[in-house]
Amino acid sequence: MELLNNILYxxxxxxxxxxxxxxxxxxxxxxxxxxxxxxxMMLNGAFVATLVMFFTGSLPLAILLSIVTTLIYGLxxxxxxxxxxxxxxxxxxxxxxxxxxxxxxxxKMMETANINLTNVNIANFKxxxxxxxxxxxxxxxxxxxxxITYLAFIGIAAFSVLMYKTKFGIYVRVVGENEDSAKxxxxxxxxxxxxxxxxxxxxxxxxxxxLSVERLGLYTNDMTAGRGFIAIAAIYCGQGRPVLSSLYAIxxxxxxxxxxxxxxxxxxxxxxxxIIPYIIMVTVLAVVSIVKYKNVKVRGFKNEL
Amino acid sequence: xxxxxxxxxNVINSVLPILLAFVIGGIVIACIGENPLETYWxxxxxxxxxxxxxxxxxxxxSPLILTGLAIAVTFKANLYNMGVEGQMLLGGFFAGIAGAxxxxxxxxxxxxxxxxxxxxxxxxxxxxPALLKAKCKVNEMVVTLMLNYAMAKALEFLSTGVFRDLSSxxxxxxxxxxxxxxxxxxxxxxxxxxxxxxxxLIIMYIVMKKSKLGYExxxxxxxxxxxxxxxxxxxxxxxxxxxxxxxxxxxxxxxYMMSEQFKYTLSFSGTPGxxxxxxxxxxxxxxxxxxxxxxxxxxxxxxxxxxxxxxxxSVPKEIxxxxxxxxxxxxxxxxxxxxxxxxxxxxxxxxxxxAA
Numbered sequence: 001m002e003l004l005n006n007i008l009y010x011x012x013x014x015x016x017x018x019x020x021x022x023x024x025x026x027x028x029x030x031x032x033x034x035x036x037x038x039x040x041m042m043l044n045g046a047f048v049a050t051l052v053m054f055f056t057g058s059l060p061l062a063i064l065l066s067i068v069t070t071l072i073y074g075l076x077x078x079x080x081x082x083x084x085x086x087x088x089x090x091x092x093x094x095x096x097x098x099x100x101x102x103x104x105x106x107x108k109m110m111e112t113a114n115i116n117l118t119n120v121n122i123a124n125f126k127x128x129x130x131x132x133x134x135x136x137x138x139x140x141x142x143x144x145x146x147x148i149t150y151l152a153f154i155g156i157a158a159f160s161v162l163m164y165k166t167k168f169g170i171y172v173r174v175v176g177e178n179e180d181s182a183k184x185x186x187x188x189x190x191x192x193x194x195x196x197x198x199x200x201x202x203x204x205x206x207x208x209x210x211l212s213v214e215r216l217g218l219y220t221n222d223m224t225a226g227r228g229f230i231a232i233a234a235i236y237c238g239q240g241r242p243v244l245s246s247l248y249a250i251x252x253x254x255x256x257x258x259x260x261x262x263x264x265x266x267x268x269x270x271x272x273x274x275i276i277p278y279i280i281m282v283t284v285l286a287v288v289s290i291v292k293y294k295n296v297k298v299r300g301f302k303n304e305l
Numbered sequence: 306x307x308x309x310x311x312x313x314x315n316v317i318n319s320v321l322p323i324l325l326a327f328v329i330g331g332i333v334i335a336c337i338g339e340n341p342l343e344t345y346w347x348x349x350x351x352x353x354x355x356x357x358x359x360x361x362x363x364x365x366x367s368p369l370i371l372t373g374l375a376i377a378v379t380f381k382a383n384l385y386n387m388g389v390e391g392q393m394l395l396g397g398f399f400a401g402i403a404g405a406x407x408x409x410x411x412x413x414x415x416x417x418x419x420x421x422x423x424x425x426x427x428x429x430x431x432x433x434p435a436l437l438k439a440k441c442k443v444n445e446m447v448v449t450l451m452l453n454y455a456m457a458k459a460l461e462f463l464s465t466g467v468f469r470d471l472s473s474x475x476x477x478x479x480x481x482x483x484x485x486x487x488x489x490x491x492x493x494x495x496x497x498x499x500x501x502x503x504x505x506l507i508i509m510y511i512v513m514k515k516s517k518l519g520y521e522x523x524x525x526x527x528x529x530x531x532x533x534x535x536x537x538x539x540x541x542x543x544x545x546x547x548x549x550x551x552x553x554x555x556x557x558x559x560x561y562m563m564s565e566q567f568k569y570t571l572s573f574s575g576t577p578g579x580x581x582x583x584x585x586x587x588x589x590x591x592x593x594x595x596x597x598x599x600x601x602x603x604x605x606x607x608x609x610x611x612x613x614x615x616x617x618x619s620v621p622k623e624i625x626x627x628x629x630x631x632x633x634x635x636x637x638x639x640x641x642x643x644x645x646x647x648x649x650x651x652x653x654x655x656x657x658x659x660a661a
Binding site for chain 2 (some may be wrong): 084100101155229233282285
């Protein structure tokens with residue numbers, strides 16, 4: 001029972017940053033800009049938030065600066081990739097390298113290997129909902145999480161509405177599907193691409209704050225551990241649909257929660273559990289693709305996916 | 306389009322990002338109260354202007370040439386194979402295992418066995434995304450990225466458990482036998498591995514520039530639909546290219562193991578890793594073998610120099626990582642487009658023609 005509760009709680013825990021990246025990144029995906037800088041942006045969000053928290057101890061300021069700096073990364077990405085038409089994959093890679101380099105540089109100047117928030121008690125961030133927290137299984141899913149976690153799950157619904165029910169969402173999708181016709185209709189395509197990338201940056205910053213300040217109270221340079229890329233994989237699997245893609249993100253959360261909780265029983269083989277989420281994602285990607293192209297009989301060139 | 310203008314354009318497009326990155330890096334160095342010129346001078350002096358330093362630079366360039374080629378051969382065909390890092394780690398790891406557990410061998414045969422193991426492992430690892438891409442049309446970039454993480458974790462498990470050298474104070478596999486080690490030239494770290502890397506580079510030059518496969522590679526990269534329509538089997542070529550990439554990374558890993566590391570540790574390929582460095586080198590060298598050679602040496606010089614920066618100044622060597630990232634960022638944008646014309650004389654000649 002205890003184990004089941006832990007697994008469910010950890011599922012929510014580990015899903016959150018990926019869900020945030022997914023709902024942020026899917027706009028760029030729909031606008032046909034492949035944003036692989038999610039990883040670096042999330043890392044920057046985590047780093048700046050922890051740094052500000054370390055020096056000032058003010059959470060609102062930490063979140064604000066984290067979002068602002070990550071938006072700057074988003075802006076750099078957009079200027080290089082959209083305005084100057086650079087290869088977005090290369091730009092994304094560069095940001096993924098620059099973010100940890102800056103963090104490493106600053107930490108070296110502070111003469112520390114990781115930033116540890118000793119002035120913060122992470123238990124204070126947790127919201128325990130009265131009554132709900134005492135219900136056996138549902139309690140561990142719904143209660144005891146930090147604010148951004150709730151925000152992420154609300155975000156799935158909010159961003160579905162933004163994507164499918166508003167003019168903005170429709171325009172973003174039009175730009176992605178056929179840029180030339182969008183232009184001919186007088187839509188400012190670059191504006192929508194910028195907006196899509198910046199929404200991604202915003203969400204990644206929140207994911208970073210959640211990961212570092214709210215959950216662990218520390219920052220290390222490899223703490224995102226490929227979550228940004230997993231989010232990209234989830235977006236691909238769900239074809240950019242908010243709910244479906246988020247479900248894949250939760251699938252990763254489940255795998256990670258299982259790995260964390262079952263490793264207690266596994267002894268020396270515990271290290272192998274960390275591989276499971278990655279293998280699951282690859283398998284899911286393969287299965288989704290096979291199903292999608294099952295009926296296509298043409299011998300294939302294929303470069304868009 | 307005249308060839309001279311093309312080369313000039315390529316050179317400017319490669320040099321300008323480097324200059325910009327160094328200028329920004331210099332500003333950062335100046336901000337922390339150090340002299341950027343002095344720092345860069347140490348970087349340059351220690352990696353190029355002393356004979357030991359230069360040979361060390363060549364030594365560090367050897368694996369980078371190979372990973373750069375491994376990236377270029379797939380990127381040029383528009384295959385975003387990010388798995389070079391994982392392929393290289395796997396190749397290096399099992400080459401190290403072969404080097405440690407096979408005893409009493411002729412040095413030459415032993416090295417060949419290690420290389421063979423490395424190549425096979427690299428190819429096996431590249432085969433997974435290749436088959437998924439060719440048969441199931443799965444995006445190779447996402448798959449290779451995922452598998453990289455999985456591979457790093459799996460190797461961590463193997464080196465902390467099954468193959469751990471218990472006599473060592475930290476997590477490492479046993480040191481390879483002396484028969485598998487390359488001997489060094491003089492006081493520097495340079496070994497025969499550099500020669501091997503150069504030979505592979507020449508082979509790849511012939512493959513990429515002179516062979517049918519090289520032509521197909523370029524064609525697929527430019528337009529896969531056209532390539533398919535023109536009768537090339539793109540799926541099959543994808544697999545072949547990925548296998549070549551895997552083999553090259555395998556050689557890189559095995560060679561790095563036998564000439565530099567001698568055992569697998571958790572920081573075997575350093576940060577950000579030889580595979581990632583290879584990506585920068587391939588981009589910097591414009592995916593051509595000649596360019597890759599120059600880029601790899603330049604990059605290795607940064608690496609050799611960065612150790613010395615730490616020793617002689619108070620600038621953290623992370624500055625080099627920052628400069629590398631900036632170089633990639635600026636490389637993504639073509640500062641001078643293909644339409645920019647360098648030969649003004651021709652332009653006026655054309656005008657005259659038009660007037661006539």
